[in-house]
Amino acid sequence: MSVISINKRFMKNIISLLILIAVPLLASAQNNNGLSNNKKCISMKAINTLEFPQLPYSTGALEPFIDQQTVEIHYGKHQKAYFDNFLAAVKGTDAEKLTILEVFKNISKYPAAVKNNGGGFYNHVIYWESIKPNSGKPSAKLAEAINKKFGSMDELKKQFTDAGKTRFGSGWAWLSVDDKGELFVSSTANQESPLMDVAEKQGTPILAMDVWEHAYYLKYQNRRPDYIESFWQIINWDVVSGKYEAIVK
Ligand code: MN
Numbered sequence: 001m002s003v004i005s006i007n008k009r010f011m012k013n014i015i016s017l018l019i020l021i022a023v024p025l026l027a028s029a030q031n032n033n034g035l036s037n038n039k040k041c042i043s044m045k046a047i048n049t050l051e052f053p054q055l056p057y058s059t060g061a062l063e064p065f066i067d068q069q070t071v072e073i074h075y076g077k078h079q080k081a082y083f084d085n086f087l088a089a090v091k092g093t094d095a096e097k098l099t100i101l102e103v104f105k106n107i108s109k110y111p112a113a114v115k116n117n118g119g120g121f122y123n124h125v126i127y128w129e130s131i132k133p134n135s136g137k138p139s140a141k142l143a144e145a146i147n148k149k150f151g152s153m154d155e156l157k158k159q160f161t162d163a164g165k166t167r168f169g170s171g172w173a174w175l176s177v178d179d180k181g182e183l184f185v186s187s188t189a190n191q192e193s194p195l196m197d198v199a200e201k202q203g204t205p206i207l208a209m210d211v212w213e214h215a216y217y218l219k220y221q222n223r224r225p226d227y228i229e230s231f232w233q234i235i236n237w238d239v240v241s242g243k244y245e246a247i248v249k
Pocket of ligand 1: 210212
């Protein structure tokens, strides 16, 4: 056996070994950049230990449904400003040692800056998780719950679309789970959310749609319904289903 062929075989083995090590490492690095993991940390960590999370995809990944410039400004400027202003609003108060969910549960007791910026930050965490470049479909369990509650997927889409279309001014449309494990569609004004004690109906959001003009104006101008139709095409049903199943298990 020549030295060259031994080297070749050696190199082959080394390369296989490197692939075996590198693939799981890369996969876990990707997961750590995803908002799903970040969100778990975000909802469980003291506010003063939070870091601004990364987007789980590139800013251009949602094209043509949501354009790159909108994502750049929405994520990098709007959400970042909410995050910075939220931390500033709780700095030096007892709230900074609590989790976001603990503060939201009693949000009516806090200054408006905490609600506006805390909601402004965290609502967008859920928003970016709610969408992705290649949509899928709800899991069997979520699909069953949707059919039971709404009669059909089309009816859910209609109610969710209406919630977004009819929100006057700025706000959000949500699909959430209430304390009985029931799905419900709602809308909140400005940066309020179903997690807050000021919400008409409280629950845990599994799907969030931003209907502030900054979410769609560059591409859709006044055509909010067109933006909503596009949003529906990029829903991250894997994440939405996962959240649903974690709540009702
Ligand atoms: Mn927004």
